[in-house]
Amino acid sequence: MKTLLLAAAAATLATSAMAQDVVRMGTEGAYPPYNFINDDGEIDGFEREVGDELCTRAELTCEWVSNDWDSIIPNLTSGNYDTIIAGMSITAERDEVIDFTDPYFPPAASAYASTMDMDPMSADAVVAAQTNTIQAAHVAESGATLLEFATPDEAVAAVRNGEADAIFADKDFLVPIVDEDSDMSFVGEDVALGDGIGIGLRESDDELEATFNEAIASMKEDGTLNTMITEWFGEDAITFE
Amino acid sequence: MFEYCSDPSALDGARWLSCYLTNGVHLRFYSSFGTVLLLLAITAPLALAFGFLGAAASRSSVAPLRWAGKTYTAMVRGVPDIVFFLFFVIALDQAFEWMRHQALCPGWDAPIRQGAEFNVCPEAKxxxxxxPQAWHEAYNFSLAIVTFAIVFGAFAANVLYGAMRAVPRAQMETAAAYGMTERQAFRRILVPQMWVYALPGLSNLWMILIKATPLLFLLGVEDIVYWxxxxxxxxxxxxxxxxxDWRIWYFSGLLVFYLIFTKISEIVLAQLTARLSAGQATAEGERLRRAAPAGPAA
Structure with missing residues (x-):
């Protein structure tokens, strides 16, 4: 208890000197190349680069925070950070709880990858996906048996060790994995899901939403956003018109 | 760390491994062992204090105090840890912020609760x-300590309550015969003697606490299992x-760490038991008395 009070008191003292507003950027840090913890222990990836550029353009001071995917929305609404920038697709269900900016990443394909030749849509297929993702929702509706994992990496591991027949995830996440593992290959058809990826914000934060929308628009206009997309996702990645 | 680490792709064998094991994430992994040990070092005495207060309250002759003590142990012991960690910590955090909001932002007219959102004024956050992020981490860490202390304090309260009742009644009656008040007897006779009865239960709690630290990540504190x-x-x-996928090696490492840690704990607890048993009216106390060299009792 004493430690708590001390920490709280010291925090108050330390911050009263800083006047500038800080926007805390929440991300998962486990979804390369969108976001990941790099070898230096720092948050890195496409979203880190986009986020930092947006903050520069909007003249905001940004601080990066990593948070478990499962509790990423509750921690936004309770105010532990101010944005979610974690490869989160814009969907109607999420839009009821939080707000999204305009997309900074176009609607991308999701794909199945497996270690064998199989039909991921068949009723006896066991498909792994990360919990609370549009991919998990899609598998549940497809008729296959859904096996959910807390992190995308665990879903991949489940396919490798035979626990699941296939994984369903964003294709951009799977491409480097399939490329570097001779046992894994894409199976079935790619599926287009979601309305693109946007920054998640509290519904009451209209001002911040407008600021970010403006910055995203300016990055789309001068082509920097498309450059970053091709830099992180390759020449074949879908870019903005 | 080492100079030759600047281009990891050109390295192989032992050099690659030495660079790999000393890169940024690994240093954070190693320091998280310190986080866990620090948490245990602060939580254990704090939980014991909570437990002592709970037990003392539970056997109080003042009815409201007794009810408070019993309610605390019954409620906290009945709620699953994970629920407690998800619900209670957020409630505690929001309670602090709400109080600060009332004190610091009297003129604020926007509602604090908007649907699922909790919006206090920026000064009250x-x-x-x-x-800086370090303060956020320190704050989460403090919340974790308080929560662990409350949860484990409730279990410790029950253990200590039982230990207090296990002290032979004759000891308390003798204290009364010597003219001690109830308080004096509690302090001089009951408390010094109860530890030997409490120790097996407390040592169980300690072992469980050691292994409960992965709950830390629910609070945003990155512990060894997360890394x-x-x-x-x-x-x-x-x-x-x-x-x-090298998780098997990392988890094997954790296994070794936990086994060594629990082994050390066992040795220390065994010594503590022997020490506390000296002069006690228990079988172990009697054994020690007989084994001791003849002479005036210490």
Whole structure:
């Protein structure tokens, strides 16, 4: 208890000197190349680069925070950070709880990858996906048996060790994995899901939403956003018109 | 760390490994062992204090105090840890912020609760959003300590309550015969004697507490299990040190750590038991008395 009070008191003292507003950027840090913890222990990836550029353009001071995917929305609404920038697709269900900016990443394909030749849509297929993702929702509706994992990496591991027949995830996440593992290959058809990826914000934060929308628009206009997309996702990645 | 680490892709064998094991994420992994040990070092005495107060309250002759003590132990012991960690910590955090909001922002007219949102004025945020990340981590860590202390305090309260009742009644009656008040007897006779009865239960709690630290990650504190999972997972060539799924090695490392740690705990607890048994009216106390060299009793 004493430690708590001390920490709280010291925090108050330390911050009263800083006047500038800080926007805390929440991300998962486990979804390369969108976001990941790099070898230096720092948050890195496409979203880190986009986020930092947006903050520069909007003249905001940004601080990066990593948070478990499962509790990423509750921690936004309770105010532990101010944005979610974690490869989160814009969907109607999420839009009821939080707000999204305009997309900074176009609607991308999701794909199945497996270690064998199989039909991921068949009723006896066991498909792994990360919990609370549009991919998990899609598998549940497809008729296959859904096996959910807390992190995308665990879903991949489940396919490798035979626990699941296939994984369903964003294709951009799977491409480097399939490329570097001779046992894994894409199976079935790619599926287009979601309305693109946007920054998640509290519904009451209209001002911040407008600021970010403006910055995203300016990055789309001068082509920097498309450059970053091709830099992180390759020449074949879908870019903005 | 080492000079030759600047280009990891050109390295192999022992050099690659030495660079890999000393890169940024690994240093954070190693320091998380310190986090866990620090948490245990602060939580254990705090939980014991909570437990002592709970037990003392439970056997109080003042009815409201007794009810408070019994309610605390019954409620906390009945709620699953994970629920407690998800619900209570957020409630505690919001309670602090709400109080600060009332004190610091009297003129604020926007509602604090909007649907699922909890919006206090920026000055009331704990820590302030402009505070460096280290303060946010320290704050979460403090919340974790308080929560662990409350949860384990409730179990400790029950153990101590039982231990207090296990002290032979004749001891308390003798104290009364010597003219001690109830308080004096509690302090001089009951408390010094109860530990030997409490120790087996408390040592169980300690062992469970050691292994409960992965709950830390629910509070945003990155503990050793989080880092083992994060670093051990397979890494593609987007990383400087790509490798397949190595979680088995990292978790084996944790296994060794936990086994050594619990072994040391057992040794220390065994010594403590022997020490506390000296002069006690228990079988172990009697054994020690007989084994001791003849002479005036210490």
């Amino acid at each position: 704990l820590p302030r959003s402009s505070a 083992a999972r994060e670093i051990g997972g397979s890494k593609t060539s987007a990383f400087s040190y790509p490798h397949p």
